Amino acid sequence: MIDILSAVLQIAGAFFYFAGTLGLLRFPDVYSRLHALAKADNLGLGCVLIGLALQAETLAGSLKLLLIWPLALAASAGVSYAIACRADSLGVAPWRKEKH
Amino acid sequence: MIPSLLLRFLLFSVLWWVLAEGRIDGWWLGAVAVVTATCVSVILMPPAVHRLRWGQIPSFVLFFLRNSVRGGFQVAMMALRGRAALQPGVLELQLNLPAGGPRVLMTNVIGLMPGTLSVELAEDRLRVHVLDERLPIEAEAGELEARISALFGVGR
Numbered sequence: 001m002i003d004i005l006s007a008v009l010q011i012a013g014a015f016f017y018f019a020g021t022l023g024l025l026r027f028p029d030v031y032s033r034l035h036a037l038a039k040a041d042n043l044g045l046g047c048v049l050i051g052l053a054l055q056a057e058t059l060a061g062s063l064k065l066l067l068i069w070p071l072a073l074a075a076s077a078g079v080s081y082a083i084a085c086r087a088d089s090l091g092v093a094p095w096r097k098e099k100h
Numbered sequence: 101m102i103p104s105l106l107l108r109f110l111l112f113s114v115l116w117w118v119l120a121e122g123r124i125d126g127w128w129l130g131a132v133a134v135v136t137a138t139c140v141s142v143i144l145m146p147p148a149v150h151r152l153r154w155g156q157i158p159s160f161v162l163f164f165l166r167n168s169v170r171g172g173f174q175v176a177m178m179a180l181r182g183r184a185a186l187q188p189g190v191l192e193l194q195l196n197l198p199a200g201g202p203r204v205l206m207t208n209v210i211g212l213m214p215g216t217l218s219v220e221l222a223e224d225r226l227r228v229h230v231l232d233e234r235l236p237i238e239a240e241a242g243e244l245e246a247r248i249s250a251l252f253g254v255g256r
Contacts, residue, residue: 036175
């Protein structure tokens with residue numbers, strides 16, 4: 001039962017990583033790409049980590065896996081802001097949909 | 101000052117213990133890391149007036165988890181649909197939060213919420229990039245702001 005749950009979570013995680021990478025390739029500008037990385041990849045990481053933590057052999061081991069998530073989230077939030085802020089101060093204009 | 105130093109020292113110690121998976125044979129390296137981390141955190145983020153209300157943390161964490169799952173799912177669907185799904189824009193939000201911790205937390209957390217990404221925080225104005233202008237961004241940002249106010253126990 002735990003193995004199945006763990007596998008489902010890891011597959012879901014792989015899906016979100018896939019979607020995040022797809023967004024990185026398909027979205028038109030730096031800001032939109034940051035959205036894809038900051039949100040989809042972090043959700044993917046969370047799913048993979050919970051899936052792995054379910055299979056960890058020791059409590060400390062699974063706590064360690066779960067702890068990676070908030071640390072990576074904090075880093076990712078800070079880094080996205082730093083990149084977006086720098087792009088903005090360099091005058092990179094956000095992509096806009098052409099009006100029809 | 102002293103209690104908050106001690107608290108940070110304890111939190112970093114627990115962090116080390118977990119990262120070392122409970123092993124204590126490298127304790128001296130851990131001690132150096134924990135003391136350094138405590139000193140650096142005091143320099144970068146001095147103990148401030150705005151303290152977290154510990155009792156509020158669980159409901160904030162639940163709110164955060166729910167919205168970051170929603171945000172990840174939404175952006176994943178947009179990535180699958182490609183550019184046609186986007187209608188990006190830049191909004192300027194007026195923050196009612198006090199300077200320091202609360203505003204910084206807002207700036208960081210809003211980047212993980214559905215559809216928004218912080219671009220620039222200047223005083224009490226936060227510029228965010230949104231993936232789709234048609235979404236109710238301002239209402240959601242308002243709710244996040246109310247949650248952060250409650251977390252720090254500050255009036256709006």
